[in-house]
Every structure is written in structure tokens, then in C-alpha cells.
Amino acid sequence: MRFIGSKARLLTQINEFLMPKLDGTEQSFTDLFSGSGVVSQYFKDRFKITSNDLMYFSYVIARATVQLNHVPTYAKLAQVGIADPFKYLQSKDLTGDQGGYVTDNFSPAGAAGRMYFQTQNAIRIDFVREQIEQWFHAGLIDDDGYYYLLDALIQGIPFVSNITGTYGAYLKRWDRRSYKPLTLIPSSVVDNESANSALQEDALQLIRHSSGDIVYIDPPYNARQYAPNYHVLETIARWDKPVLHGVTGQRDYQDEKSTFAMKSKVTAAMRDLFGHLNFKHVVVSYSTDGLIPEAELHQLLADNAVNGEVTVKRMPYRKYKSKIVNPKTQVEELLFYFRSKHYVNPTGTGQPDKKVVASQPVSRGGYIKSPLNYIGGKYKLLPQIMPIFPNHVDTFVDLFSGGGNVGINADAHHVVFNDINTKINGLFRYFQGKDPDYLIAEIRARIAKYQLSKTNQAGFLQYRKDYNADPHPIDLYTLVAYSFNYQFRFNNELQYNNPFGRNRSHFSERMAENLRRFVNRLNTIDATFTDQYFNQIDLTGLGTDSLVYADPPYLITTGSYNDGNRGFVNWTQEQDKQLFAFLDGLDQRQIKFALSNVTEHKGRTNDALITWSQKYHTHYLSYDYSNSSHNTKHQGSCEVLITNY
Numbered sequence: 001m002r003f004i005g006s007k008a009r010l011l012t013q014i015n016e017f018l019m020p021k022l023d024g025t026e027q028s029f030t031d032l033f034s035g036s037g038v039v040s041q042y043f044k045d046r047f048k049i050t051s052n053d054l055m056y057f058s059y060v061i062a063r064a065t066v067q068l069n070h071v072p073t074y075a076k077l078a079q080v081g082i083a084d085p086f087k088y089l090q091s092k093d094l095t096g097d098q099g100g101y102v103t104d105n106f107s108p109a110g111a112a113g114r115m116y117f118q119t120q121n122a123i124r125i126d127f128v129r130e131q132i133e134q135w136f137h138a139g140l141i142d143d144d145g146y147y148y149l150l151d152a153l154i155q156g157i158p159f160v161s162n163i164t165g166t167y168g169a170y171l172k173r174w175d176r177r178s179y180k181p182l183t184l185i186p187s188s189v190v191d192n193e194s195a196n197s198a199l200q201e202d203a204l205q206l207i208r209h210s211s212g213d214i215v216y217i218d219p220p221y222n223a224r225q226y227a228p229n230y231h232v233l234e235t236i237a238r239w240d241k242p243v244l245h246g247v248t249g250q251r252d253y254q255d256e257k258s259t260f261a262m263k264s265k266v267t268a269a270m271r272d273l274f275g276h277l278n279f280k281h282v283v284v285s286y287s288t289d290g291l292i293p294e295a296e297l298h299q300l301l302a303d304n305a306v307n308g309e310v311t312v313k314r315m316p317y318r319k320y321k322s323k324i325v326n327p328k329t330q331v332e333e334l335l336f337y338f339r340s341k342h343y344v345n346p347t348g349t350g351q352p353d354k355k356v357v358a359s360q361p362v363s364r365g366g367y368i369k370s371p372l373n374y375i376g377g378k379y380k381l382l383p384q385i386m387p388i389f390p391n392h393v394d395t396f397v398d399l400f401s402g403g404g405n406v407g408i409n410a411d412a413h414h415v416v417f418n419d420i421n422t423k424i425n426g427l428f429r430y431f432q433g434k435d436p437d438y439l440i441a442e443i444r445a446r447i448a449k450y451q452l453s454k455t456n457q458a459g460f461l462q463y464r465k466d467y468n469a470d471p472h473p474i475d476l477y478t479l480v481a482y483s484f485n486y487q488f489r490f491n492n493e494l495q496y497n498n499p500f501g502r503n504r505s506h507f508s509e510r511m512a513e514n515l516r517r518f519v520n521r522l523n524t525i526d527a528t529f530t531d532q533y534f535n536q537i538d539l540t541g542l543g544t545d546s547l548v549y550a551d552p553p554y555l556i557t558t559g560s561y562n563d564g565n566r567g568f569v570n571w572t573q574e575q576d577k578q579l580f581a582f583l584d585g586l587d588q589r590q591i592k593f594a595l596s597n598v599t600e601h602k603g604r605t606n607d608a609l610i611t612w613s614q615k616y617h618t619h620y621l622s623y624d625y626s627n628s629s630h631n632t633k634h635q636g637s638c639e640v641l642i643t644n645y
């Protein structure tokens with residue numbers, strides 16, 4: 001796709017610049033400002049990719065081309081007679097169709113007469129976009145299918161848009177391309193057998209809780225904001241149908257303004273960014289024409305580089321095809337490379353910073369992530385939830401603690417982790433007081449003994465059998481690391497029965513690092529673990545400075561912990577009622593509580609919850625990642641935090 005600042009032309013140069021710096025052990029690559037996604041896609045065959053951008057349409061592209069390892073099959077659509085959804089969407093006869101939001105706002109058929117699309121194409125875009133949404137809500141396509149179709153639409157739109165390159169304005173005369181009928185462009189998908197991820201976060205937040213081997217940083221370099229320049233794609237991707245303003249039909253983008261494109265804020269933003277990079281290798285793209293002068297940027301990078309060493313590569317930027325360039329005014333594209341001095345080596349092997357690992361303050365690098373990839377884990381919502389908690393908490397009770405993501409980050413004198421799943425708390429009790437390096441060595445010894453890998457199923461099955469014959473917490477943890485979806489699944493005889501996580505699950509460096517940070521933190525807080533049914537917990541000792549945080553199974557969503565057959569109590573309206581009564585009881589005793597839940601999900605609403613919550617305060621959270629205005633992934637899914645304070 002045509003995208004301002006796209007690095008499509010520079011991919012080989014970035015590759016040639018970076019590769020000689022690597023030692024061959026690197027596994028992960030984070031593209032912090034991924035834009036059109038070309039850099040992420042280029043490196044995907046070699047690394048596990050994390051692709052991030054502030055814009056939702058960039059997220060859609062990355063979700064379809066980076067996170068996915070296979071093109072979706074659309075089997076359910078085939079069952080209802082739609083064998084090829086792309087063909088169907090492109091060729092369905094729309095005679096007599098009046099269009100909808102896009103036609104009304106971005107074509108001459110609307111009251112404002114905007115000329116981004118010919119009316120026929122606008123009607124087609126409306127049809128395709130609405131149909132994708134309907135299929136999703138009808139359960140005919142899943143998340144993967146949804147994003148893959150949406151990406152094909154986003155990729156196709158620029159080829160019929162009546163613009164010169166960006167959507168800052170449309171042309172007053174119809175360009176030739178606008179007459180072409182809209183074609184969907186399904187992206188090709190590389191399978192790198194890794195759990196890649198697409199994110200939509202402010203880079204300044206993301207770097208506080210992420211780490212890895214390589215990070216590529218390609219921020220905006222001038223004052224041109226991306227949000228107003230790509231607003232049409234953003235609005236079609238989000239499908240939130242906002243009221244638009246002005247001749248060009250802008251959506252409100254106050255929340256999406258990038259600090260990297262603001263002269264008054266860019267220096268502080270860059271300082272913050274480079275001062276927090278827990279990545280070994282850093283590659284930065286910038287321009288000699290950028291808001292920050294080259295020398296200043298170079299100095300800032302050197303301040304954050306190991307031994308102050310920064311390498312630079314300069315490439316002439318040929319904006320126009322003219323061969324005559326004035327060397328004085330010639331703009332150059334810059335590539336910088338350095339090793340971040342803030343990188344904490346996760347294994348410690350052969351690296352001088354080994355000692356530093358264990359002695360790092362636990363709060364370094366943002367929130368701590370559970371070493372268990374527990375379903376429904378609240379890690380991603382922590383940036384939204386934690387600021388809502390009161391400042392001075394004496395005892396923090398994490399009532400449905402699961403993987404422990406919330407309790408472990410609580411700022412309190414005493415933390416109680418309660419979960420009815422005794423196996424999980426058994427594990428945490430075992431971790432408590434241990435040296436994380438010892439635990440990791442024990443895990444690695446077991447991996448070696450059973451030759452566990454992403455493909456050795458026989459070794460996994462043997463290990464599972466041995467564990468069930470003689471269960472020990474460290475074996476359970478190691479087994480889970482190689483199991484399907486990293487789940488804790490037991491049958492009624494409490495035998496671990498989760499299948500092998502072929503090609504996906506393994507004890508990664510990231511898990512080891514999460515375990516290290518989690519256990520370090522556990523060892524510095526006053527934590528206790530209990531295994532009670534939630535309304536049986538001991539409330540003596542709780543008072544007005546306590547906070548009970550409840551993250552129960554959500555009545556209207558599904559998760560395998562809602563399944564009564566696995567040693568858990570099935571969660572029904574009855575349990576919700578008991579929980580409301582329990583929380584009311586806390587309120588009467590002036591004990592603070594915060595309840596996570598979902599009031600709406602895929603067309604279902606939890607009416608009892610909505611009615612009950614009216615006595616208290618409801619904070620609306622974003623379903624997806626950090627920004628509530630990005631809550632368009634599933635329209636109608638509404639994640640909330642209800643508090644009595």
C-alpha cells in the first residue's frame with residue numbers, strides 16, 4: 001500500500017545493515033511503528049514478530065499478515081453456499097443498493113458531495129464492510145477470518161481512491177484510478193510457526209512492558225500526523241461511523257495524535273522511548289529533514305547505547321525522479337544501529353550483564369506478566385485497570401486470581417491470591433521463596449531429560465504420564481509450557497490431560513523472563529495464597545483501606561474455565577447473583593471492591609449485572625488494548641470495571 005514513510009524501498013538495505021550485527025541467537029523482532037506492515041512482513045520468515053502501531057487500520061493489516069500464519073478457510077461460509085467470500089463480495093449484484101455510511105460521507109451522492117470515491121465504489125465498500133461485520137456477528141467467520149477479509153478491503157481501497165497519496169484531501173477532478181471497480185486484495189501469509197502478535201498501543205506504553213532481541217523503530221519524523229492523513233481508511237477499518245467535520249470529512253483525532261509528530265513534544269518522547277528499551281539490538285530510521293536534528297538524535301541514541309557506540313548509514317532520499325540533486329539540500333534517510341544499555345539479558349549466558357538480571361528492581365520495564373498464559377488473563381488491561389485502584393491499599397485481595405497478573409502488580413502491604421483452582425496456587429506457593437535462577441535451571445533440566453520441543457509429542461506424552469504418576473509443581477509448570485494453549489486442564493480424577501501444543505508451545509526466553517520477574521516480585525511482597533470458593537474467604541482483617549478485586553468468569557463470554565467438568569464450578573446466573581450479594585456485603589462493611597466484567601458481548605447483554613451495577617460506578621474499558629476509542633474490534637463488546645468507591 002502507498003503509505004507515507006513506508007520502508008518498502010529500503011527493506012534490503014535495512015536487512016544488510018542489521019544482519020552483520022546479529023550473532024544468530026536472535027529470535028524475536030519488534031516493529032514498534034509498523035505502518036503499512038512491510039518491515040514486519042519482510043522479517044517474518046526469520047523471526048517471531050510483534051507489530052505495533054497507533055492506527056487501527058495498521059493493526060488490521062498486521063493482524064492479518066503478521067499474527068496469522070495461515071489464510072483462513074471460511075468453512076462456515078462454504079456451508080451457507082459462499083465458497084469464495086472475496087469473489088462474492090466483489091461481484092454480488094448491487095443494483096438498486098443505495099449504499100450507507102461511506103456513500104453518504106465519502107462520495108458525491110452524500111450531502112457534502114465529497115469525492116474520495118465514485119459512488120459505485122462507495123456503495124461496494126459499504127456492502128463489503130457491512131457484510132464482514134454481519135458474518136462476524138452471525139458466527140460465520142471468526143476473528144482471523146474477520147481481520148483477513150478486512151485487510152483485503154483496506155489493501156484494495158487506495159487503488160480506487162481519488163487522492164494524490166494521502167486522505168488529507170480528495171481531488172476536485174476524478175483521477176483515472178477512481179473509475180476502476182474496487183478489487184479486494186487478499187494478502188499473502190507466511191507461516192513462521194511462531195506466535196506473532198499485532199498490537200495497537202502507544203509505543204511509549206508498549207516499551208514499558210515488552211522486551212526482545214531486535215526492535216525496529218520508525219517513528220513519524222515530521223509534523224504531519226498520520227491520523228488525519230489516513231482518516232478514511234481508519235474510519236472504514238473501525239466502522240464506528242463517526243460524525244465527520246469540514247470539507248475533507250475528518251473524524252475527531254485528538255486522542256490519536258502522535259507525540260512523535262509534535263515539535264514541542266518529540267524530544268521528550270524520544271528520550272522516554274530510548275531510555276526504556278529492553279531490547280538487545282536497536283535499529284532506528286529517521287531523516288535528515290526530521291523534527292529532531294541529526295546530531296541531537298545521534299547524541300540521544302549514544303546516551304542509551306552500550307559504550308555509547310552508534311553506527312549510522314545514510315541513504316539519499318529521491319523524492320522526485322530528477323537526477324540532478326543539489327548536495328546542500330539533498331535529504332538523506334538515516335539508519336542507526338546500537339545495542340541498548342537498558343537491555344536485560346534474559347538467560348545471562350555468556351553476557352556481561354548476567355549479575356544485573358537478578359538484581360534489577362522488580363518494577364523495571366512496566367507491569368509484571370504472569371508466567372502462566374492463563375485464559376482471560378488481565379495483563380493487557382492493567383494499564384487501564386491499575387490507575388482506577390485506590391492509592392493506599394492495605395490488604396489487596398485478588399479474589400479470582402488465576403495467573404496472578406493483577407495481584408502481582410498490586411501496590412499494597414499485603415496481597416491475598418485466592419483461586420478455587422488449587423493446582424495454580426499450589427504452583428505459586430512452590431515458587432514463593434525460591435531463587436528464580438534455580439527454578440529456571442530445574443525447568444531446563446526437565447526439558448533436556450524429556451527432550452521437550454515444539455515437535456516432540458512422544459517426549460511430552462511420556463512426561464505427562466510421569467507427572468500424573470508423581471505430581472510435582474515444577475513438572476506441572478514445565479508440562480504446561482509445552483501444552484496446547486498453555487492451559488491447566490485436569491480431568492475429574494485430577495489427572496493432567498491437556499494435549500501437546502505442537503508447533504506453538506514451548507518454554508521460551510520470554511516465559512523464562514516473565515517467570516524471573518514474577519518470582520522476584522513474589523519474593524519481595526507479603527503474599528498469601530488461598531483456595532476458597534469466593535464467598536468463603538476470610539474477611540476478618542479487611543477494612544476501609546482494603547481492596548477486593550474480583551475477576552470472575554464472565555457469564556456471557558466463554559472460556560474453558562466456565563466448563564464445570566474440569567474441577568471448577570460452572571458459572572451461571574446463580575454464581576453471578578452470589579457474587580453481587582457478596583460484593584454488596586463488602587460495601588456495607590465499607591470495604592472497597594472493584595469488579596471486572598463484560599456487560600455486552602457479541603449481541604448478548606448481562607442485564608442483571610447492568611441493573612446491579614447502577615448502585616456503583618462503572619468505568620468503561622477498551623476491549624482490545626489500551627485506548628478506549630479503539631474499541632471497535634467487536635462492536636458491542638463492552639468490558640467494564642465496576643467500583644464502589
Ligand SMILES: C[S@@+](CC[C@H](N)C(=O)[O-])C[C@H]1O[C@@H](n2cnc3c(N)ncnc32)[C@H](O)[C@@H]1O
Nearest residue numbers: 005006007033034035036054202203218220258
Ligand atoms: C514512518 S511510519 C512507519 C512506516 C512503516 N515502517 C512502514 O514501512 O510502513 C510511522 C508510524 O508510526 C505510527 N505512530 C505514530 N506515533 C505512534 C506512537 N506513539 N505509538 C505507536 N505508533 C505510532 C504512525 O501511525 C505511523 O504508522
